[in-house]
Amino acid sequence: MDNSRVFWTEDLSIAFGGLLAVDRVNLDISRGEILGLIGPNGSGKTTIFNLVTGIYTPSTGDFFFEGESLLGKPAYQIARKGIARTFQISRLCLDLSVLDNVFIGMHYRQKYWLVDAVFRRRLLAREVSQARDRAFSLLGVFNEELVDLAGKPVGTLPQIDRRRVEICRAMAMEPKLLLLDEPSAGMTPEEMTELMQDIKKVQEESEGISIIIVEHDMTVIRSISDRVVALNYGRKIAEGTFEEVSDNAEVREAYLGKRGHRL
Amino acid sequence: MTFLDILLQQSINGLMLGIMYSLVAVGFTLYFGVLDVINFAHGDFFMLGGFMALMLYAIAEAVGFAGNALVVVIYLFIGSMILTGVVGVVTERVCVKPVSKAPMLISLLVTLGLGIAIREAVRVLYPRGSDPKGFPTLMPQGSFNVGNIVIRYENLIIFGLGIAVIMAVNFLINRTKMGAAIRAVAQDGEAAMMMGVDLDRTIDITFLIGSAVAAVAGIMNGFYYGQTMFNIGAMMGVIGFSAAVIGGLGNIYGAIVGGILFGLLETFAAAALPYGAENKRVFAFLIVILFLVFRPTGILGEKIFERV
Amino acid sequence: MRNRFSLLWKRSHKGLVLTLCLLLVLGLVAAQCAPGAGKKETVKISFIGPLTGGNAGPGLGGRNSFLLAVKERNEDPDTKYNYEVVQIDDECKPDVGVQAALKASSDPDVVAGASHYCSMVAISTADTFHNQGMPSMVWGAVLPDITYGNDYVEITRVNGTQINQNEVHAKMMYDMGYRTVSILHDTTDYGRGHLKYFSESWEALGGQILSVQGVNVDQQDYTAELTKIKAENPDFIYFGGLTPSGIPIRKQMVKLGIEAQFNGTSGIKNESFNEALGPDAEGVICFLEGAPIDELPGGKAFLEKYEAEGYEEPPEAYGPFAYVAGHLIIDAIEKVGPDRAKVAEELEKNTKDRDTIIGKVSFDDHGQNIVPLITAYVSQDGKWVSWNKSEYAGGQRQLVPPK
Amino acid sequence: MDDQQRTLAGPWGIIILLGVELIIYVLFLALLLVPGGEILAAEALLLVAAVFYFRRNPALGARIQQLFAAHARIAWIGAVVLVLLIPFFIASSPYWLFTIIIAGLFLTACLGLNLQLGSSGMVNLASAAFYAVGAYAAGLLALGWGWPAWITLPAGAVMAGLFSALLFVPVLKTKGHYLALVTIAFQFMVTILLDNMEWTGGPQGLKNIPLFSVAGYSFNTAINLGFIKLPAYANFFYLMVLVVAVVGVASQRIYSSWVGVTLSTIRDDEIAAQTFGVQVNRWKLVIFSLGNCFIGLAGAFYSHLVGFISPPNFAFDKSLVMVSIVILGGMDNVFGVIVGSLLLIILPEKLRVVQDYRFLIYGLVLIIMLIFRPRGLVPFKARDFLDLAGPVRRKRAASASSTVSEGGA
């Protein structure tokens, strides 16, 4: 077994009402790698994320993390193994503060329980103090200003900051595998570039983290990913470097229509 | 009476009860479709329908309008349906729609508050509103026997009328342009607007239909039981909602199935279980809970995928 | 200091603050400016009963009757005090009743009161009235425990209990040859109480109970229960409960073609029952404590005066009791002055053989009226007619005979 | 700004703060003690005017909030003292004292309900049923085995918690309208069964439940302090304050801790919570049970307060009142629940002046308030942890947060 392979799927499939949304997909990712996942709308990228985080259960196939099958495990257990994700449509709790949102990423590391909540306020103060410093340093990686906004409800923040908070929340879990679902959706190009630098920074700071990124924006994919997998109709149609994949005829057809070669 | 006779007689009882539950359940189903709102005041529209009929009857008596019973009955039904329907639309505009986008609890509480307000308004405004009110006897009172079972013409008329109303609603919803608009709004409000459907008007019409059908049930209830009272709506609302859920919320046939099933459940629990009469609702509600847990989409509902 | 405050209260705020203060003061003044008292010293007495909710009908009837009694006394130049009524709604709910009782008894000006139509409420407030030392005369609740469950001097009851009623009821039916009964009762304390006392009396006489079924008060459909009864074919059906259930039960009984006598309790003795049922009410029997009101001197006068006042609601079965309670309370206050302890003592100890519109009233040492008379009523031509005067007793009409 | 802040931090700030508290207090007492409906109208007008005023001048409101934040401890002490003095001012009216105790009971129960409804988004319309479980458990234990109230009180709470298990499966399997219906059905089942079961006393309920007494001191005795005589309910009042304090502090501490964050996430987005390692189901069950414990505690208290319980005390309308309190007060907000329970328990009592029309008005007020303030009178605010973690980031905290911190470390 290839030791550097952190995560892989075997013939992962799921059907919704007769429609094969994901069709025998095999993916793998090594430690420290950034894998770009591309494909037109509805090609099954997000569904794959939902499968490997335990939100959906695959119809057939299996997936492994650090050599262990996670098939059928509940979502919270998979998360505790070290897989974190962001969502295509942001799923932050908009009424809660930035800090609270990041804290939830640290949830399972806290040894703190209901009884402690009522009686052990010292412990809480200590834990909050540590957690807050960690949250600040995570937020600080992106932007010092975010630290100042830590007490504000997320709902009052601009889109890019929300994305950052979401990534921080995922990073707070100290994951070994990070799944980013269209982090750049709804941003200006400048913001997007900024965010990509941020993601790079994050990866540099946490040694050995693997990232799978779903993205529509090819600029992002090209600049950030080590390897690219293209999907169409739930099937994997190409795999390789960005250039290889983007030159692949099937990919161009999937993206641009049959006459895509004209461009 | 033989066992079979009793069984048959009880089935008739259950069906009569069930048909009224069904008529109330239809309203819940319609509202949930178009507005995603559970209107807990709906039971009070049922009650209001009965009182509107009483009021119209009093007016008719006062002005000396008295054709034959059939004419009066038709006048009562149509008048009450219109009046109750109008009240339904007005309250929808004022109370229900403004909160239909708010969290579910808010709309739930608003409709509950609306129920209280309607109930109390009837009690306070109707002359001697807190007393039980007798209904005029306008239905033919004869009966015939099949074996040992008594079948009353009145039962046949009410049951037939109930079925007819449900079929009419069904026709309205499934066979007319207006119904198509209502269904379209229920399935995809925005797409319906893109087809040129006036959303607000469609919601109004839905509430008009729902309230009018509840009014029919209220009048039938009055004729069948010979009385009505201002506080019969609250329980009816809960049962109507239960029936709609058992049948499958959002499905008109489901409302019928659910209503009749609930009626039969109550009747047979009362008749067959030890201490059944006093505990029949316990039994019926237990079935409701089991349904919600093990088949939340009801008997006729479809499975829904949650999108992530 | 101005400086400091100006931080919070800028000049622009001043107008508003002033307006608000003014409003508040105005409100307070308005509240205090209650209408001035008359020549006589004013004494408050309370009336508590269900004024909203499902039992508001009899509650309002009782209230009107009570108000009538007070009005009569206020117009009487011989009274020493001017009486003012504090009326409080108990919604027929025990916990609300406790609050209502507290509200009445917290006001030191309230000397005594007539309280409660619902038994459960009367039981729950007994302690409250006792603790506060305020005399309370029950005007409508019939559960024996209200007076017999305690030794409080404050609690008296002008109406009879379920025990009296059911003894007479059972005996009358047995004497007429009825032997089998199917019992329906609502699951409230009222219905279950009647069930208990009637079963005891009936079985003691040797009558047979075919079945007992409890029904919920918010129920409309009784066909399932009645179909069961139809199969049992009893001599008569006994229903312990109130009018809102009584009407549909009777109606459905007729519709299902059950041929049996239908008897109710005091809970259906009101006009709504006859009005709502029309001809179907014919021949239904019920029982009420006290003498038939229109057969006693003063009774007719009461009805006439009630009519003349133009109240919206009829007095209902227990209106006369509330009326009597009003008079008894005022009598006591007139005699011993507005002092709670003395009034309580006076009411419980010295109410003996008083002539009232419901017949003679005498309290035993629990403060319970030992009513010598229970009257049976039968519905005849849309009216409750006392049994002895009815055409049924006279033989012109027939009840449904026993099998 | 700096100048202002310095002033607010000084003694003048404290005086203004106590003045604000005193004004609210006086308005509150006036509402209770002045008879008639005019005072209600006047204060309602005042309230509406104040709301509009503060909306137009948010700075003033913010400044008052800062003031309270700056002197949190003094504000608390002031409030506690004022609350403890209530019986002295309304000694003449046991009725209002009793009403306040009832409001306190509803507050206790609603804090529990708030954990379910507000903090974790679980609809529970069966709160009156669990209130009944607590009350009957306490009553039966006291009557059957002669347990003293000190044991039956927590026992009632525990029983209500245990009874929650009956709804565990539905709570996990249903949501929203469906969960609402499950709990409504459960509520009706419980009330009907209470009426029909022999061993709970049927419709007659339980009578003569012993009132509280400690070491021979019966709570049913009036307190004579020489200069003033407090009604017997003063005993219950102070006990109620104690219970509310315990439950309130527990609630507030749960809210301002990791547990609170976890629950908020479950409420806002179950799926997101799961993907961050939250055991959603376990937390839901724990909180559902804990909330019902609080509700049961209130029920047990009621048993020993009135000495008599019967099924109509625990009907569906009580559930509705409790839910209204939480929603109208403001979800997931201890302060909101306090405001809600005072308002919704005292308002109907004040409305007694309009007699027959009381519930019509009550229904209309409910609708109007919900349409105009769907997020409650005291809306949810983002939790503020910055203070808790010590002085390191004080400066930042001041600039980043505008909320009042209630969780003193």
Added chain:
Amino acid sequence: MTEMFLTLEGVTAAYSNMEALRRVNVQVEKGKIACLLGSNGAGKSTLIKAILGLVKVVEGRITFDGEDITREKTHRVVRRGISIVPEGKRIFPKMTTIENLRMGAYIEQDEQAIEERLERVFELFPRLEERAHQIAGTMSGGEQSMLSIGRGLMSSPRLMIFDEPSLGLAPILVEQNFETIQRINEEGTTVFLVEQNASLTLEIASYGYVLQKGKVVAEGTAEQLTDSEVIQSAYLKS
């Protein structure tokens, strides 16, 4: 002088805090196919919703056939003769094919006309006639797409707006759809085509706009845009 059918002047709109339009100017010429290109989240859907009155237009003006339709209610806009084939098909899943099509002709009273149009749609999509009584939700993606277009045609519109007709379809189906669109246009209906797929779109469109992050970053004739660097860099590829 060409006649502008639909114009947006300086339109700014917001939609659930996500996509927003910032002072957008777009014009659709009568009888032609105009297109709006842009990647996911560029604000294309918001623009369509702004035309339909489903999103609040903060500033700017929208006119159709010379009349101001800014902030007009959706059903009124539709009644003016604008028809839309929405993104993701948005057919009514629990209705049959024929019911869906009849919904498309909701604003038409004349039964005769509806029958004629039904025939025309069936002629255009013979597949739909075969499936006339099938519940729409159970049909394949391609068939649903045809249904959506067919439904849009049923109102006999003067302007048809297509919102991403290529979405989630196999390339062969996408091409068929585009051919249909071209045919519809040839039969006299003005078309406003909003697409992600640039190459195919520019093949049939005469004029186009490129939308990016809520702003129009380029516009021109199809030829100009095809050769334009803007499209290459800002939209399709890196």
